[in-house]
Amino acid sequence: MTKEATIVYLDYAATTPVDPRVVDVMTPLFRQDGDFGNPSSGHIVGRRAMEHVERATGQLAELLGCKESELVWTSGATESDNLAILGAARYRADRGRHLITMPTEHKAVSDVFQVLEKQGFEVSWLYPDHTGVLDPAELEAAIRADTQLVSIMHVNNETGVIQDIEALGSICRERDVLFHVDAAQSVGKLPLNLASMPVDLLSTTAHKVYGPKGVGALFVADRPGCHVEPLTFGGGQQNGRRPGTLAVPLIAGFGEAARIARSEMQENRAHLQSMRDRLWRGIRDMDGMLRNGSEDHSFPGILNVSIDDVEGESLLLALEPLCVATGSACNSKSQAPSSVLRALGRSDLLAQSAIRFSFGRPTATAEVDFAVARYREAVGRLRDIAPEPAP
Amino acid sequence: MTRDPYSARVRELFGAPDHAGDLEKPAARVQIIEQGVRVALAADIDGDIIVGLRFRAWGCPHLLAGAEAFCREFEGRPVSALQAFGAEEIMQTLPVPREKLGRILLLEDAVRSLGQRVRGSPDAGKDTN
Numbered sequence: 001m002t003k004e005a006t007i008v009y010l011d012y013a014a015t016t017p018v019d020p021r022v023v024d025v026m027t028p029l030f031r032q033d034g035d036f037g038n039p040s041s042g043h044i045v046g047r048r049a050m051e052h053v054e055r056a057t058g059q060l061a062e063l064l065g066c067k068e069s070e071l072v073w074t075s076g077a078t079e080s081d082n083l084a085i086l087g088a089a090r091y092r093a094d095r096g097r098h099l100i101t102m103p104t105e106h107k108a109v110s111d112v113f114q115v116l117e118k119q120g121f122e123v124s125w126l127y128p129d130h131t132g133v134l135d136p137a138e139l140e141a142a143i144r145a146d147t148q149l150v151s152i153m154h155v156n157n158e159t160g161v162i163q164d165i166e167a168l169g170s171i172c173r174e175r176d177v178l179f180h181v182d183a184a185q186s187v188g189k190l191p192l193n194l195a196s197m198p199v200d201l202l203s204t205t206a207h208k209v210y211g212p213k214g215v216g217a218l219f220v221a222d223r224p225g226c227h228v229e230p231l232t233f234g235g236g237q238q239n240g241r242r243p244g245t246l247a248v249p250l251i252a253g254f255g256e257a258a259r260i261a262r263s264e265m266q267e268n269r270a271h272l273q274s275m276r277d278r279l280w281r282g283i284r285d286m287d288g289m290l291r292n293g294s295e296d297h298s299f300p301g302i303l304n305v306s307i308d309d310v311e312g313e314s315l316l317l318a319l320e321p322l323c324v325a326t327g328s329a330c331n332s333k334s335q336a337p338s339s340v341l342r343a344l345g346r347s348d349l350l351a352q353s354a355i356r357f358s359f360g361r362p363t364a365t366a367e368v369d370f371a372v373a374r375y376r377e378a379v380g381r382l383r384d385i386a387p388e389p390a391p
Numbered sequence: 392m393t394r395d396p397y398s399a400r401v402r403e404l405f406g407a408p409d410h411a412g413d414l415e416k417p418a419a420r421v422q423i424i425e426q427g428v429r430v431a432l433a434a435d436i437d438g439d440i441i442v443g444l445r446f447r448a449w450g451c452p453h454l455l456a457g458a459e460a461f462c463r464e465f466e467g468r469p470v471s472a473l474q475a476f477g478a479e480e481i482m483q484t485l486p487v488p489r490e491k492l493g494r495i496l497l498l499e500d501a502v503r504s505l506g507q508r509v510r511g512s513p514d515a516g517k518d519t520n
Contacts, residue, residue, distance in 0.1 A: 317452045348427075349427065386447060
């Protein structure tokens, strides 16, 4: 049984621990007696470092089902999103300045679109239905002759809702509009085959899939009209698309994490679903309980719930030492209700009471049972303390 | 690193709200509902002494901790001491972030209303010893 003082981590959508096998691959690449070289150097130490980069590129390309030449290493999903959106919008600005996205996107996407709005681009913000799913017909209707880019995430980081990127991408492809997908939550967890999918740009990161923090990648499809203007300059690495000395240990770590994710994906997915369903069964009967986001189109690693008449910040503190999120971890300092949940039609109070549980490979049944007990106890305690609501 | 938004004092008060609940027959009871926050206070008095305080609250941890701190501090003190309660002291001693001043001001309003009702209650000023 889990002791009360023991931390129970159910926030794997925020980040994951690094797999020990990944650490083993990375560690020698920092040391004097390892392959610590600069992969841009022509000498043997540099060439050895480059071999690690090439191996990792191959591993990630296998996971994504794309060509190695279609991958650009970055510092993480935020940089990948920025490079994709700013880079593509600027590259195609002479053809048109209309862009499309959703208010339920991660801030690494939505904030970039707001920047572009200030720079004279016009952005259409498409709302999902009450389950968080975007109807492809909405996208079809929103695309105009001057639309150049659509950005829609694969798995929502707060609710776990999965968008039908095949259908959405097909619409973009038919209309010659670039389609960017923020796949930070899905790469390594859901099967992807970019060679056969209508996706032009795809952002990912290592630390959501048991790799190190500080490294990510952007997929840029090798097809006419698909290109990103660089955001940084100097050095010429990665064909100038993202210059700068490559972070060899981090890239090698991401490669190994991708290899592991690919080989263990099916087993891990079944485990996540089992943990999520167990937690939901444990709390679904509570008064005023609401599940946020579609049950039919959801990633099994995330469960987002709201509950009537419980204050969110107090709930989060009462849940300790259970580590969960009230919304996007990147946004957890904000007391404002989640814009994602507001877009699903939740009231401010329900959005503010939302808790995101997210599960990972190491999640144990006993931890889920602890979470169920803790959640029920915390909600009961806060309701006991509360005065009657206004009539 | 994200700084812990709660001091050890706030954590202790929030974690052990011994004064949360109701009094059986309070001399005075007030409830304020504003800005989505709810605070209820109840007092028992014996003569000029506050012999029992209880609170109920719906709001952030700082509000709940502030209500518990008030009850602990003022139980056993004279009714006249209620006038000395001020949001600023709670803000500094817990401490509470400035952006939450509005919620602690609601607690201050509730305490002042409670003081007025206690002074107006039939038990006020009676020496029952």
